[in-house]
Amino acid sequence: MSAPPSATGELERTVDHAAAAARFVADDAKAHWHDQALWWVRKKRDAASAAVPDWEALRDAAAGLKAHTLSRLGDYLDEFARNAEARGAHVHFARDAAEHNAIVHGILQERGITRLVKSKSMLTEECHLNPYLEARGVTVTDTDLGERIVQLRHEPPSHIVLPAIHLKKEEIGELFHRELGTAEGASDPKVLTEAARQHLRQRFLEAEAGLTGVNFAIAETGGVVVCTNEGNADMGSTLPRVHIACMGVEKLVPRREDLAVFLRLLARSATGQPVTTYTTHFHGPRPDGELHIVVVDNGRSRQLADPVFRRSLSCIRCGACMNTCPVFRRSGGYSYGYIVPGPIGSILGPARDPAGHRTLPFASSLCGSCSDVCPVRIDLHHELWAWRKELVKRGLLPWRKRAAMKLAGAVLRFAWLYRLAGWVARRLVPALPRRLAYGRWNAWGRQRELPPMPRQTFRQLYRSHRDRS
Amino acid sequence: MTAREEMLAAMRRNAPRETPRPDLARLGVKFADPAAKFAESLQGVGGTCLRVPDLAVAGRAVAELPVRQAAKKVVSLVPEVEPGNLDLAAVKAPRELEGLDLTVLRGELAVAENGAVWVDAQLLPHRAIFVIAEHLVLVVDAAGVVNDLHEAYARLAGRPAAYGLFISGPSKTADIEQALVIGAQGARSCTVLLVG
Ligand code: SF4
Numbered sequence: 001m002s003a004p005p006s007a008t009g010e011l012e013r014t015v016d017h018a019a020a021a022a023r024f025v026a027d028d029a030k031a032h033w034h035d036q037a038l039w040w041v042r043k044k045r046d047a048a049s050a051a052v053p054d055w056e057a058l059r060d061a062a063a064g065l066k067a068h069t070l071s072r073l074g075d076y077l078d079e080f081a082r083n084a085e086a087r088g089a090h091v092h093f094a095r096d097a098a099e100h101n102a103i104v105h106g107i108l109q110e111r112g113i114t115r116l117v118k119s120k121s122m123l124t125e126e127c128h129l130n131p132y133l134e135a136r137g138v139t140v141t142d143t144d145l146g147e148r149i150v151q152l153r154h155e156p157p158s159h160i161v162l163p164a165i166h167l168k169k170e171e172i173g174e175l176f177h178r179e180l181g182t183a184e185g186a187s188d189p190k191v192l193t194e195a196a197r198q199h200l201r202q203r204f205l206e207a208e209a210g211l212t213g214v215n216f217a218i219a220e221t222g223g224v225v226v227c228t229n230e231g232n233a234d235m236g237s238t239l240p241r242v243h244i245a246c247m248g249v250e251k252l253v254p255r256r257e258d259l260a261v262f263l264r265l266l267a268r269s270a271t272g273q274p275v276t277t278y279t280t281h282f283h284g285p286r287p288d289g290e291l292h293i294v295v296v297d298n299g300r301s302r303q304l305a306d307p308v309f310r311r312s313l314s315c316i317r318c319g320a321c322m323n324t325c326p327v328f329r330r331s332g333g334y335s336y337g338y339i340v341p342g343p344i345g346s347i348l349g350p351a352r353d354p355a356g357h358r359t360l361p362f363a364s365s366l367c368g369s370c371s372d373v374c375p376v377r378i379d380l381h382h383e384l385w386a387w388r389k390e391l392v393k394r395g396l397l398p399w400r401k402r403a404a405m406k407l408a409g410a411v412l413r414f415a416w417l418y419r420l421a422g423w424v425a426r427r428l429v430p431a432l433p434r435r436l437a438y439g440r441w442n443a444w445g446r447q448r449e450l451p452p453m454p455r456q457t458f459r460q461l462y463r464s465h466r467d468r469s
Numbered sequence: 470m471t472a473r474e475e476m477l478a479a480m481r482r483n484a485p486r487e488t489p490r491p492d493l494a495r496l497g498v499k500f501a502d503p504a505a506k507f508a509e510s511l512q513g514v515g516g517t518c519l520r521v522p523d524l525a526v527a528g529r530a531v532a533e534l535p536v537r538q539a540a541k542k543v544v545s546l547v548p549e550v551e552p553g554n555l556d557l558a559a560v561k562a563p564r565e566l567e568g569l570d571l572t573v574l575r576g577e578l579a580v581a582e583n584g585a586v587w588v589d590a591q592l593l594p595h596r597a598i599f600v601i602a603e604h605l606v607l608v609v610d611a612a613g614v615v616n617d618l619h620e621a622y623a624r625l626a627g628r629p630a631a632y633g634l635f636i637s638g639p640s641k642t643a644d645i646e647q648a649l650v651i652g653a654q655g656a657r658s659c660t661v662l663l664v665g
Contacts, residue, residue, distance in 0.1 A: 037647055061496060068488050070485065074479075145644040162643075193644075256626065257493065261493060274510060277638055286596055301483050304484060
């Protein structure tokens with residue numbers, strides 16, 4: 001099983017990706033199933049992107065728009081806030097997670113609200129809003145089906161677009177039998193979805209406030225845009241009187257027309273659909289209601305100052321890099337121990353806390369597949385590599401890796417030593433008993449077989465070829 | 470300094486050198502028959518497109534829909550096509566709308582590349598009607614068919630920004646073992662009548 005996060009939603013602080021992944025792959029059949037499930041989504045993404053003739057031009061435009069926006073983020077945020085306020089929204093500013101949580105709680109408390117429905121927002125996960133509110137007497141219901149499932153299991157999402165992708169329908173059937181009273185043994189996705197629909201409708205009807213994330217915020221018009229397939233954000237923003245929308249500062253786009261670029265990329269990259277079912281544009285509150293927009297920094301402006309890692313602020317959270325990553329598919333979202341897992345999470349996690357997330361940049365084969373699918377052209381595998389160098393510089397590498405690197409460095413520096421090592425290895429390794437050759441010290445050999453030792457060295461081979469020609 | 474001033478200052482201080490805004494003019498797709506492509510896209514996301522020559526035929530088409538015939542509570546904002554039987558003016562709180570079987574709304578734009586319809590919902594008496602209803606019918610003028618989202622936003626640009634949304638087919642989810650289930654939380658079906 002994957003590492004179980006504690007009931008408060010807080011994950012282990014220091015993550016050992018390899019150890020957590022080893023727990024995930026211990027269930028071999030399930031690990032293969034997880035791999036296949038995500039690969040299927042990746043193939044749908046491929047088909048959807050191939051059907052769009054200007055796909056590469058769209059990616060260029062998206063990357064260019066993001067770079068431009070980041071270079072003037074302060075101005076665009078200012079413009080956005082003023083326009084949103086002119087339309088009657090309340091705009092709140094939060095420097096960090098604690099301020100964000102206090103603002104949301106303050107809005108609820110002032111109005112005596114104790115029942116909140118939420119639609120998916122990775123930002124509130126980042127801020128650990130649910131446990132904060134629950135400790136203060138607010139009942140929080142996550143309403144995206146996948147999120148509701150993991151909430152009932154007291155787990156955080158294991159994937160940013162597919163929060164319950166790590167679970168089999170039988171496990172969800174058991175959970176719903178226990179929590180929602182579905183028939184024992186019922187595991188048909190249709191039956192389970194219907195049960196969730198009825199259960200969630202009740203929550204929507206009882207709620208006094210709805211909280212949603214934000215996919216895009218438009219500086220030009222002061223509007224925010226939310227994309228869902230289920231319509232849960234629409235239920236949550238139209239039934240209760242109070243709507244709270246929480247966003248990181250990086251969600252800004254300059255103009256309304258820019259949405260065309262991002263919306264054409266987002267759903268296709270995420271699930272292979274041409275667009276999400278609902279793409280709702282909010283400009284101001286409804287006539288009898290309130291709209292609060294909470295804008296959060298929480299380290300983003302610091303990340304903006306870094307010439308290498310600022311590009312990861314362009315991420316539109318489509319999840320494509322996860323679905324394609326051979327390491328993610330085989331190790332599961334929880335092995336990353338960060339709110340955003342996979343390649344992009346392995347860049348964002350260490351940016352927040354380098355020591356705690358130092359194993360994450362190594363949870364990659366650097367194959368470059370993530371960079372190939374990224375709709376906003378983030379050079380993910382380069383950034384992962386840059387993080388590895390950075391961790392070495394800061395002395396944060398585990399001692400085993402450090403020792404191995406030192407040794408390799410020395411051997412490669414002296415030609416005679418390299419030759420000698422080769423000579424010894426060719427003779428020694430075939431003679432070693434398995435137990436010795438694959439002992440605890442050989443981390444590399446845990447999942448792999450050593451290649452057969454060649455009889456000739458490369459130098460000998462090269463010489464004999466040159467002499468023949 | 471307030472949080473607002475501090476955040477704006479930090480972003481201005483830490484921003485990289487300004488990069489120009491890219492030109493979006495050359496983006497987009499063109500279809501030989503956008504209306505036919507729209508019907509195909511809508512079907513691909515689980516919806517149904519019906520082509521009708523005028524509003525009178527549209528009315529007859531709605532009356533014949535099985536979801537209309539089975540419906541008890543119907544809200545319609547397109548009375549020329551469907552009279553409806555629920556008076557929205559009498560509805561005080563949106564939660565009274567639970568149990569609504571069908572909503573008939575006007576859509577303004579139909580996007581060929583993705584099967585989405587733009588609904589300007591700024592003036593809806595209760596915004597919940599499009600999502601709380603079990604079934605949804607959207608009536609769109611054939612002149613409102615555009616190739617892609619770039620064209621859609623270009624048309625919207627002339628108007629004030631409002632509360633509005635693109636709806637592309639019925640509500641759906643694939644959160645349980647990636648099995649696609651239609652009718653997750655919002656409408657279980659979405660029929661678009663393309664008029665003209
Ligand atoms: S980094 Fe790119 S591919 Fe990964 S989630 Fe973000 S936008 Fe998608």
